[in-house]
Amino acid sequence: MSPTETVFDAVESRDTTKVAALDIGSNSFHLVVARINAGSVQILHRLKEKVRLAAGLSDDNVLSDEAIERGLKMLGLVAESLRGFEPDSVRIVATHTLRKAVNAKAFINAARTILPYPIEIISGVEEARLIYQGVAHTNHSDGRRLVADIGGGSTEFVIGEGFDPLVCRSLQMGCVSFTKRFFAHGELKSKAFNRAITAAKQELEMIENHYRRLGWTQCIGTSGTIKTLFTLAQRDKKNGHVQPVTLKSLRHLAKTFIEAGHVDNLTMPEISEDRRGVIAGGLAILIGIFESLDIDGLIYSPAALREGVLYQMEDEMKHSDIRERTAKSLATRYDVDTIQANMVLTTSLNLFDQASQGWKFKSRDFRAMLGWAALLHEVGLQINSRGVQRHSAYILANVDMPGFTQEQQELLSTLVRFHRKKIKIQEVPEFQLYDTAAVKRLIAIMRLGALLNIKRQEAFLPDIQVTTSKQKLTLQFPQNWLDGRPILSADLQQEKQYWKVLGLELDIIDA
Known part of the structure; x- marks a missing residue:
């Protein structure tokens, strides 16, 4: 055996992670493949193609069939480069043209048949932030x-x-x-x-x-x-x-x-x-x-948007999440009662984790989005305590939220909008990345997290057991615990009626 065949035998290999970022731009599509090694992002492969989606956008913001076809053709080339990548190691972001296009869903639905990775339409402010990260790191x-x-x-x-x-x-x-x-x-x-x-x-x-x-x-x-x-x-x-x-x-x-x-x-x-x-x-x-x-x-x-996306992924792998800073900033700006927010958070995540055994939430986003919604559900109190759910939803839908995509921000707003009072099912939006049935279940859990903490008292709740079937969630309280809390018991009975428009059943056991 020659020396060249054995020279690396004693060299230790470091753990590396292979990641990819695709920027679906208005003019060009850019793919960057990299590996993360010892905290360093090393570019391995680039692919760029002029697609000119924006040229196919009409004055009425309708994306032409020809532009959609050009984009899908490019995604076919991207699919070849991404073969074998794990879902968590690929991030695809879309910018201005798909933000504007009224038929963006048609493009994204067609893209799903080509690429098994979600396409995130990011806001202009989020695009700017990610561009800066790409420049700042290089x-x-x-x-x-x-x-x-x-x-x-x-x-x-x-x-x-x-x-x-x-x-x-x-x-x-x-x-x-x-x-x-x-x-x-x-x-x-x-x-x-x-x-x-x-x-x-x-x-x-x-x-x-x-x-x-x-x-x-x-x-x-x-x-x-x-x-x-x-x-x-x-x-x-x-x-x-x-x-x-x-x-x-x-x-x-x-x-x-x-x-x-x-x-x-x-x-x-x-x-x-x-x-x-x-x-x-x-x-x-x-x-x-x-x-x-x-x-x-x-x-x-x-360096630009796609490099910024890669460095964002590298930061998230080190558990440094820009969304934490965004949530803290909003909590400070809108004077959130953080004690109450954390109680709702703890209860909501506890219910989610138990319900997940039967309801099988597929998106890795759901637990995190429920958590952010719980922490920020009362930002609207700064406007008025009456109709707080509407005020909070409006703020979360329209404020700049670095780290959140447009769909994530819309999901947050939706969860907060319906965390109390009646549910107007026709106002629950359709999402590209999230299953509608799962969103309804998440709304139900968010509502319970808020309702069970309505008295705003720490250490108030007992250990609650949760079981789920296809369209049903059962809450089991310690024996006779609800008997001494007639108002909460009545609120839970009312909640059963609210759940019907979600197509879900709430069952309460106090035994």
Whole structure:
């Protein structure tokens, strides 16, 4: 046997975890496969394909059959790369176009037949936060930094320091949508550029004062659009050194584009064929960003959303959950009674764990979502104690919640909305990732967790036994315990009636 065949025999192997992140963007789909080794994320494989979902989005926010077909075709290629991956090791996030598309469910349902992994539609703010995490983990910087990412349908802006994002925003402008709007026929005219730049600055009016007050020491751009523009801006650097993009260099690029007259004449090798059709919209947006935010110079970072997703997965594997910080922030902001919240949490999770033996909740999200709902179900008390369930649900549906996807946030809002009083079954939404029957059961458990702690007394509840059958849950109390608590007993009898609209039966045993 040769030395090369035995040289590694005595080398100890470390435990590694293989993970993958797929970014379903408005312009491109990006897959990144990596391994997590000793706390380090090591990129193994990348796959990128222009799909241009945003180009298939109508003015009525209907995604065309052609765009859906392009997306599904790409997912077929992704499925090959993900063969053999465990469900917990893959995360798929979708951004602006699927956020906007009224028929996003049609795409996601079709995707289920191709990929056995859930697709999460994330909010613009969550997208911005994850982009920042990707940049922060791969670019060292002292002081505050501004990160901008021009996507196909939206542009994200984050100011952060170290690994902590301070403010995140997502604006409704992207290279695909701006190209459709201002350069639809490929003509590159001065008036079109001016109109596009003005439109970008109008969008930026919402954030410019706040961002400029916060300030930054470094500006970083991500995404393929900014990469292309960054590379183009280096073409005339005689010393060969890479330098930050400036407003002057971007204006010079715009002049070059206008002189070319049409996107077909943008034959610079730095512009790929599939980027050529949308680069003008991206350039106009970037000029608008520079002018509105008074940026001196911008450097490029290849890390973006998918890398941020990978690092988020790595953090979660170390049990550091951004959602904990979100929940704590909301509890502080809305002055939550944390003692009561923890009592409801303890009871709800105890009931869930016992009920799970028969009800078999399949989603790994359910226990965590029930827990977050229990902790935050009274945030609406800040508005009014009357109708607290409606106020709490509204807050959780509309507040920025870093770490939660849109569906997770909607599930939280739903659980809180129906944690007490009558259940309007027609208002329980249909979810893509969660089975409707399971959601109804989760609502039932959440209601019991809140009801059993209605007296707001610590150490009040006895040991309660739970058994379940297909559509039935039985609570067994110690013998005669409810006899001395007639009001709670009456509340539980009323709860039986509320459960009927869920298609569930509640049985109470006090013996």
